[in-house]
Amino acid sequence: MNIEQWDEHIAIKNAMDDLIHSLDVSAQMKEMVLHVCASGGKMVRPIILMLSTQLCGGRFEDSIDASLAIELIHSASLIQDDVLDEGILRRGMPSTHRMFGYSSAILCGDFLISKAIELISSYDRRSVRDFGRAGMHMSEGEIMDIMSINEDFGMDEYMECIRKKTASLFAASASIGAYVGGADEKTAEVCRSFGYNVGTAYQMVDDILEYVQIIQSKESENISLSLPSIYQRRMSPERAISRSVGLVEEYVSSARSEIAYFKSSQVTDKLLEITDYITLDMLTPDILQK
Template sequence: MEGSDLDLMETLGEYSKLINPRLEEILADITPRSLYEASMHLISAGGKKIRPTLALLSCQAVGGEMEDAMNVATAIELIHTFSLIHDDIMDKDEMRRGQPSVHVLWGESMAILAGDILFSKAFESTLKTRIDETSYKRVKNAISIIIDSCVKICEGQALDISFEENFNIKEEEYLEMIYKKTAALISAATRSGAIMGGGTHEEIEALGEYGKLIGLAFQIHDDYLDIAGDEKTLGKPIGSDIAEGKMTILTVKTLEKASEQDREKLIRILEAKSQEGVNEAIEIFKKYETIEYAHRLAKEYTKRAKEKLKVLEESQAKKLLQEIADFIIERKH
């Protein structure tokens, strides 16, 4: 890892340390004990806390104090954690952040309740923001943005489910799905952070777009790493998405471009849901240059995201937002 990456990881760690006590505080009164433990499980397991950090940095980048956005940042992380718990139930994933998933340890019913209470606590956190006439309007606007992102997450998950074994998905449909499922909450983090920092309309819109674009880049880079990454660094076999029959930007783009024969071959591999066909699928991707396409697309979104930041005055927060955009497509896992 290069020096600048190390500096960025240290900075993310510092912001994470600020968020953790807020998360613990807002969840402290949950009873019974089993529901509290299930709700805290993924939060205790770690995670980079990129989304709340983006909210705090966006607040600072428009001239606000970090404390102005702290409760909104906490809410964003609670919603993210809620979505992970429910995703793991739907996808039947047994591991998350190197730990057994919440539903594995406490059962599906308790995991659903843990997700629900995290979702509810997110709005309680936002409403704890110091209220006066100025901040009341900001809180109201921030909550509207966060609610909209929650609706989009559900829509995105429903689209993702509907894409299973549907091999006629077009690229724009796939991009809409990942926007709703992944990028919408990242956009809500940057947009609501800018609102709480008292940003101008232009700054709020620019940071919202920045969040959307790095969110899209994040998911596309994940798709790319599944094929182009290193097995040891990823912590899973290369081509896991293919072996699970998942639709990614690579499969979608290849199925759009491929000859009838190659299309049928790739569909058979995806339907088989086996690690055995991975190498053959990768050869098909190479033939249609979709691995490079995914990498280029993620870089293009990142470039556009950084351009959105030009409306901001120079600051350490702006510099960190630029570095996070670069980190998203330079990370190895």
């Protein structure tokens, strides 16, 4: 699947380029924003927002600013994540704090969040509400992630952590898109549920890939807390991977079921494609066979 050729991807990429170049800010801030926002991300969340808009009868052009807001707050969260984790590289490039320093990176994150608020503010109250809630949940999820080193951090805590840290922004992307498209609350809730399911599966896949890298390097003592590492407390690494993949498949199946609520179309096909693209398609055959 070549997502870069989709109309939605082309539209959001062009809009992001225009936004960055039109910023009336200092040269250093513009350089940092360009570094963060033009480093090759797939822009999956804004694309889900634009597809959800079309799914509910709207035009994706009407949701461009909302999609930009989602991508900006996501980019800000990556800066924060790298600061918290002492990240060195992000998408093959030096992390923002490594490139510009901690203070500048944090302030760049603040700027991106503020710009995102400006962009989302032109939409209706429901969209602004979901956007704000997602931002709060993401911060809370990051705090839970920091606390995951505690021995009593189990499956329930893990699921709540990734639901807030990662899945909440996917859910908001889908529900905001639905609202822009004119959806009622019931339909928006279906979209929101789709976002939660696909976002949860996405984070689990990311965990599995990281876990496999670590155990293959024979450094199991450094395994960060994740779904497979929680399972490994009571089973072999191979079985832990298998159980984790099984849970991913359950959430992917639930996401697909939400899409089945809508009449089949090119838009539903794209949503199904992007669901697989960021989840099961990321898992190599040797992982799926474990």
